[in-house]
Amino acid sequence: MIDPKKVDMNQLPKKFVDGAIGAHGRDLFSFAFTSGNNLDSFATTPQIMKSISIWLNEQIQNYEKQFGEIDMKPARVQSPIQMADLKNPEDDK
Numbered sequence: 001m002i003d004p005k006k007v008d009m010n011q012l013p014k015k016f017v018d019g020a021i022g023a024h025g026r027d028l029f030s031f032a033f034t035s036g037n038n039l040d041s042f043a044t045t046p047q048i049m050k051s052i053s054i055w056l057n058e059q060i061q062n063y064e065k066q067f068g069e070i071d072m073k074p075a076r077v078q079s080p081i082q083m084a085d086l087k088n089p090e091d092d093k
Contacts, residue, residue, distance in 0.1 A: 015040070024049075 015035040022031030029049040032041040044052075064070060 015033075015038070017033045017035055019034040020031060021034070022029065024030070024046075027045070028043055029046060030041065030043045032039050060070070
């Protein structure tokens with residue numbers, strides 16, 4: 001097992017996660033992280049999943065204490081086609 005105290009997080013290669021999906025059964029949690037068109041899937045026990053959940057919640061609480069509450073409103077994504085780009089039929093007259 002890897003000793004987490006000996007891991008330098010700055011030296012690890014990283015993927016930017018832009019989404020997550022998952023499911024669970026009685027004995028198994030399965031989940032996947034998306035990164036663009038890539039999908040990395042994982043499976044783990046309920047006990048490990050709960051420990052991940054506890055760790056993540058602690059990280060979020062520490063982040064929000066330092067930087068303020070995370071805004072969870074969906075990002076406003078601009079369509080590549082805007083209303084202003086559409087031709088008005090009256091312009092052809």
